[in-house]
Amino acid sequence: MGFFSKDIKTMNDLFMHGLEDLYYAENQIAKSLPDMIEKATNPQLRAGFEKHLKETEGQIARLEQVFKLLDAEPKGEKCPAIDGILKEGKELMGEIGDEDVMNVGIIAAAQAVEHYEITRYGALIAWASELGRGACVPLFKASLAEEKATDQKLTVLAERRVNPQGEKTSEAGKKAAKGAASMARRSSKRQAQPAAKAKRNGAKKARRRA
Ligand code: FE
Ligand code: FE
Ligand code: FE
Secondary structure (H helix, E strand, O other): OOHHHOOOOOHHHHHHHHHHHHHHHHHHHHHHHHHHHHHOOOHHHHHHHHHHHHHHHHHHHHHHHHHHHOOOOOOOOOOHHHHHHHHHHHHHHHHOOOHHHHHHHHHHHHHHHHHHHHHHHHHHHHHHHHOOOHHHHHHHHHHHHHHHHHHHHHHHHHHHOOOHHHHHHOHHHHHHHHHHHHHHHHHHHHOOHHHHHHHHHHHHHHHHHO
């Protein structure tokens, strides 16, 4: 690539490139979410994706507001990163033949998407501030907050998967859980006793809640 073919020369060029990249990414995500909603059998996961699809549509509208503030036409710039992340998720979903495993796989794939978005919104917020385009910042921040909240909800769902139902369905899971429990018992004997006891009580409470 020659020197003259490099068309990002200023921070403003970089900012506009990032904005167009994210506009493309959000649109691709909006197109992919219905597929994830369809594959998710966990009701909370499905409801979460349905909510995030609506949020994503709002995020696209916010980016269009940013373009308007900058007197620019909304335009997408092909983002190889989101294309790759979504493609990987789609391929993974095509390879999983078990409902519970599918939900776990979709959660991880969705978190990769959220993490990508979080880095991009973070960069745009920093660059907009630097370029004196403070009016765009609250719009980016509103979307960033939604991406972070979605990521956190996905983490909660991922952690909750170690549930009695999950153990029932998988022999391997049962064995692994048994092994982990006996390992925990052994290590808790070595630990300070009160802490280990509190941990066991906490686990009992968690089981009762579940
Ligand atoms: Fe988004
Ligand atoms: Fe990108
Ligand atoms: Fe998102």
